[in-house]
Amino acid sequence: MSVTTPLRVGLAGVGTVGAALVELVRERPQLAHGRSIEITAVSARSKGKARGVDLSAVTWVDDPAQLSARPDVDVVVELMGGADGPARDTVMAALNAGKPVVTGNKALIATHGLELARLAEAQGVPLLYEAAVMGGAPAVKLVREALAGDRIERLFGILNGTCNFILTEMERSGRSFPEVLAEAQARGFAEADPTTDVGGFDAAHKLVILAAIAFDAAPNLEGAEISGIGSIELIDIRLAHTLGYRIKLLASAERDGAGARVAVEPMLVPLGSPLAETSGALNALYVQTRRVGPIFLQGAGAGGPATATAVAADLADLATRATRPVFSRPAAELSPLAAGDPLARSGSAYVRLTVRDRPGVIAAVSEALAEAQVSIDSFLQRPVEDSGHVPIVLTTQAASQAALDDAVRHIAAIEALVEPPRVLRIARI
Numbered sequence: 545m546s547v548t549t550p551l552r553v554g555l556a557g558v559g560t561v562g563a564a565l566v567e568l569v570r571e572r573p574q575l576a577h578g579r580s581i582e583i584t585a586v587s588a589r590s591k592g593k594a595r596g597v598d599l600s601a602v603t604w605v606d607d608p609a610q611l612s613a614r615p616d617v618d619v620v621v622e623l624m625g626g627a628d629g630p631a632r633d634t635v636m637a638a639l640n641a642g643k644p645v646v647t648g649n650k651a652l653i654a655t656h657g658l659e660l661a662r663l664a665e666a667q668g669v670p671l672l673y674e675a676a677v678m679g680g681a682p683a684v685k686l687v688r689e690a691l692a693g694d695r696i697e698r699l700f701g702i703l704n705g706t707c708n709f710i711l712t713e714m715e716r717s718g719r720s721f722p723e724v725l726a727e728a729q730a731r732g733f734a735e736a737d738p739t740t741d742v743g744g745f746d747a748a749h750k751l752v753i754l755a756a757i758a759f760d761a762a763p764n765l766e767g768a769e770i771s772g773i774g775s776i777e778l779i780d781i782r783l784a785h786t787l788g789y790r791i792k793l794l795a796s797a798e799r800d801g802a803g804a805r806v807a808v809e810p811m812l813v814p815l816g817s818p819l820a821e822t823s824g825a826l827n828a829l830y831v832q833t834r835r836v837g838p839i840f841l842q843g844a845g846a847g848g849p850a851t852a853t854a855v856a857a858d859l860a861d862l863a864t865r866a867t868r869p870v871f872s873r874p875a876a877e878l879s880p881l882a883a884g885d886p887l888a889r890s891g892s893a894y895v896r897l898t899v900r901d902r903p904g905v906i907a908a909v910s911e912a913l914a915e916a917q918v919s920i921d922s923f924l925q926r927p928v929e930d931s932g933h934v935p936i937v938l939t940t941q942a943a944s945q946a947a948l949d950d951a952v953r954h955i956a957a958i959e960a961l962v963e964p965p966r967v968l969r970i971a972r973i
Contacts, residue, residue, distance in 0.1 A: 549579075550573075550579070550580040550581065550582040551579060551580070551581045551582070551618055551619060551859065551862060551863045552582050552583075552584045552616050552617055552618045552619070553569070553581060553582065553583045553584065553617070553618070553619055553620075553621055553859065554583075554584065554585045554586070554587075554605070554611030554612065554614060554617035554619070554620045554621070555583050555585070555586045555587070555611075555621045555623070556586075556587050556588075556608035556611055556620060556621065556622045556623065556624055556630075556631075556634045557587075557588055557608075557621075557622065557623035557624035557625070558586055558588040558595050558597070558599070558623075559588070559595075559623065559624075560847070560848040561623050561648060561675070561848050561851045561852055561855070562586075562588070562595075562621075562623045562852075563595045563596055563597040563848060564848030564849050564851070564852035565583075565621070565623070565852040565855050565856065566583055566586075566597045566599070566602075567597055567852075568849070568852050568853065568856055569581050569582070569583055569856070572856075575856055575859075575860055579863040579864070581856075581859055581860075581863060583602055584602065584603060584614075584616045584617060585602060585603040585604075585605050585611055585614055585616065585617055586599055586602050586603070586604060586605070587604070587605040587606065587607065587608035587610075587611055588608075588624075591604055591606075603616070608622075608624065608630055608633075608634040609630070609633045609634045609636075609637040610637075611634065611637075611638070612634075612637045612638035612640075612641040612643045613637075613641065617643065618643065618644070619643060619644045619645070619646060619859070619862055620634065620635070620638035620643055620644070620645050620646075621645075621646045621647070621855060621859070622634050622635050622638075622645060622646070622647040622648075622649055622652075623647070623648050623649070623675075623855070624649070625648075625649055625651065626649070626651060626652070627649075627651040627652050627654075627655040627656065628655075631647075631649055631652055632652060632656060635647060635649075635652065635660060635671075636660075636663070639660065639663045639664050639667055639669060639671065640663070640667070642667050642668070642669055643669060644669045644670045644671070644672070644862050645664070645669070645670070645671050645672070646672045646673070646675075646855055646858040646859060646862070647671075647672075647673050647675070647676065648673070648675030648676050648851055648854070648855060649673070649676060650673075650676040650677060650746070650749035650750050650753060651749050653673050653676050653749075653753050653763065654748070654749040654750075654752045654753055654763045654765045655749075655763075655765055657753065657756065657762055657763040657870070657871070658762035658763065658875060658878060658879075658880065660870070661762065661869070661870035661871060661875035661878070662875040662876070664870055664875075665869065665870065665874060665875050665876070670861075670862060670867060670868075670870075671870045672858035672861065672862070673753070673858070674854040674855070674857055674858050675851045675852075675854035675855045675858070676749075676750065676753060677703070677750040677753055677754060678703065678750065678827045678829060678841070678843060678845050679827065679843065679844050679845045679846050679847060679850040679851045679854060680843055680844050680847075680849075680850030680851060680853040680854050681827060681829070681841055681842065681843030681844070681845065681850075682841075682854070682857070683750075683754060683829055683841060684753070684754070684757070685857070686829075686831065686839070686841060687699070687754055687757045687758050687831065688757045688868070688871070688872060689868070691831065691833055691836065691839075692872070693835075694833040694834060694835045694836050695833060695834040695835070696758040696759070696831060696832070696833050696834075697798070697799055697832050697833065697834060698796070698797070698798040698799070698830075698831075698832040699754055699755070699758055699796070699797050699798075699829065699830060699831045699832065700794060700795060700796035700797070700798075700829075700830050700971070701794070701795060701796075701819065701827065701828045701829035701830055701841075702792055702793065702794065702795070702819060702822050702826070702827055702828045702829075702845075703746075703747040703750045703751060703795045703808075703827055703829070703845065704741055704744075704746050704747040704750075704793060704795075704827075704845070705733070705824075705825030705826065705827055705844075705845040705846045706728060706733050706734045706738070706741035706742065706746075706825070706846075707741060707742060707744075707747070707772070707773050707793040708792065708793065708822065708823070708824065708825060708826065708827070709724075709728055709733050709824055709825045710724045710725060710728055710734075710742070710773065711773060711776065711781070711790075711791055711792060711793065711810075712823045712824055713727070713728075714776075714778060714781055715781050715785070715790070718778065719778075720777075720778055721773070721774065721776060721777070721778075725738060725742065733825060742772050742773055742774050743770070743772035743774070744770045744771055744772040744773075744793060744808040744809070745770060745772075747793060747795045747808045748765065748768045748770045748795070748806075748808045749765070750795065751768065751795040751796075751797055751806060751808060752764060752765050752767075752768055752806060752881070754797065754829075755797035755804055755806050755881055756871055756872075756878075756881055757871050757872045758797065758831075758872075759797070759799060759803075759804050759881055760871075760872050760873055760878070761803075761804075761871075761878055761879065761880060761881035761882075762871060762875070762878040762879060762880050762881065763880065763881065764806075764880035764881040764882075764883065766883075767803075767806060767880070767881060767882070767883030768806040768807065768808065768883075769805075769806070769807040769808070769809065769886055770807070770808050770809075771807075771808065771809040771810065772793070772808075772810075773793050773810050775966075776791060776810055777966075779896070779935065780894075780896060780966060780968070783896065783924065783926070783935070783937050784812050784894065784968075785815070786924065787812075787894070787922065787924065787937070787939060788814060788815050789812035789813060789814055789815060789820075789894070789970065790812070790813050790815055790820040791810055791811070791812060791813075791968065792810070792811060792813045792819060792820070792822075792971075793808065793809070793810050793811075794808070794809065794810070794811040794813065794819070794971055795807075795808045796808075796971075798884075800884025800885070800888070800889075801882075801884065802882055803881055803882025803883055803884050804881055804882070804883075804884055805883070805884035805885075805886065805889055806881070806883065806884075807886075809968075809969065810968055811968060811969050811970065811971045812894050812968055812969070812970045812971060813971045813973065814971070814973060817973050818830075818840055818842070819971070819973065822842060825844070825845065825846065825847075826842060826843065826844065826845065827842070827843060827844070827845025827846075828840070828841065828842040828843075829841045829842075830973070886945055887944065887945045887946040887949070888944060888945070888946070889944070889945050890942050890943065890944050890945070891942055891943075891945075891969055891970060891972055892921060892939060892940050892941060892942050892943075892969070892970040892972075893939065893940045893943070893948055893967055893968065893969050893970060894937065894938075894939050894967070894968045894969075894970055895937070895938050895939070895940065895952070895955070895965055895966070895967050896935060896936070896937045896965065896966040896967075897909065897935070897936045897937075897938075897955065897961060897965050897966075898933055898934070898935055898936075898961070898962040898963050899933065899934055899936060899958070899960045899961055899962060900932060900933060900934075900960045900962060901932055901933065901934045902960055904960075905934075905936075905958070905960045906925075906936070908958045908960070909936065909938075909955060909958065912951060912954035912955045912957075912958065913940070913951050913954070913955070915950075915951075915954050916943075916947050916948075916950040916951035916953075916954055917943075917947055918940050918941075918943045918947050918948060918950075918951040919940065919941040919943070920938050920939070920940060920941070921938075921939045921940055921941045922938065922939045923936075923937075923938045924936070924937040924938070925937075933962055939970065948967070952965050952967055
């Protein structure tokens with residue numbers, strides 16, 4: 545096909561991102577370095593739904609999997625979401641038909657990435673997914689292309705804007721998690737069922753994709769440790785700030801022998817660091833490499849215009865016939881990223897205890913930590929007037945996860961404890 549011939553797009557999914565892509569392509573049809581891009585056919589769940597964008601000149605297809613069968617479609621863009629069902633069927637149909645695919649579907653790539661990569665490469669067609677991670681910020685291109693000549697040792701960051709907005713707003717307003725979550729839902733930042741976001745799963749999908757590229761493997765969602773922010777209380781946000789930290793849902797991946805430890809969890813981040821200052825719905829990513837050193841990337845992690853820009857970047861690559869493996873190396877050479885031993889990881893931790901105000905409690909806590917060979921770095925006690933209960937907060941020196949778990953078991957056995965210990969790891973930045 546001549547580079548002067550338009551690249552004809554079949555679009556599956558015309559939600560927020562899909563509608564923004566339609567507008568972007570109409571405003572900038574020549575975005576692909578001189579070759580025009582044209583959306584010729586679309587498919588979505590409901591034909592009659594108002595989408596704020598004119599689709600009258602575009603062919604409607606009821607079954608998105610049939611887009612790839614059309615002679616006026618050169619590439620299928622999948623923006624429906626979901627690891628299975630119509631999204632997977634549509635992508636599989638396009639690849640089997642020998643047509644390139646651009647997707648923003650992180651759940652699909654994180655869950656079925658290796659299978660799809662093998663099919664795409666066997667068919668000799670690209671499968672691109674820049675929009676699946678960090679919206680408009682070019683995280684995939686940074687890790688897969690810009691740093692191809694270096695060795696990535698570690699990456700970590702804030703990969704879910706909903707959680708970041710909630711934690712930022714809890715600190716700013718002094719409101720509880722349920723109150724701020726309700727506002728996030730009312731403003732469209734969170735779904736009616738927010739589990740994927742606040743449970744850490746959305747961030748995990750993005751993280752395992754980046755980790756797979758960074759560490760020359762295929763995505764392995766089952767190997768990720770995943771914790772959300774649903775249990776974060778306002779008292780922890782305030783006490784962490786007093787100690788010089790801010791709580792963030794942090795996604796991190798680090799080499800561990802032949803594999804990597806991949807985890808999403810709320811952690812304490814030092815005040816003044818770029819991650820601590822990443823507020824609202826922004827996303828941010830640190831990449832630590834052997835030669836270049838640390839690289840920091842920040843940007844809008846979601847939203848129609850930002851994510852549509854990432855989709856357009858992939859379309860521009862297709863229009864100029866740029867080719868590369870789906871991940872860092874040909875799929876035939878890859879296996880799922882091996883999970884590291886979570887008990888072997890080492891670091892410092894924040895521990896909050898609520899105890900009855902009676903003599904000997906602090907000595908009992910110190911003894912429990914000593915038995916587990918965990919040392920205290922800092923200690924903070926905040927009496928609560930007329931309550932009879934006292935919050936005790938301590939941070940530990942670096943210790944293995946096994947030792948820290950042992951210390952928490954010893955502390956949980958203290959009779960004066962009112963509720964189970966709250967433990968959050970402290971980020972190493």
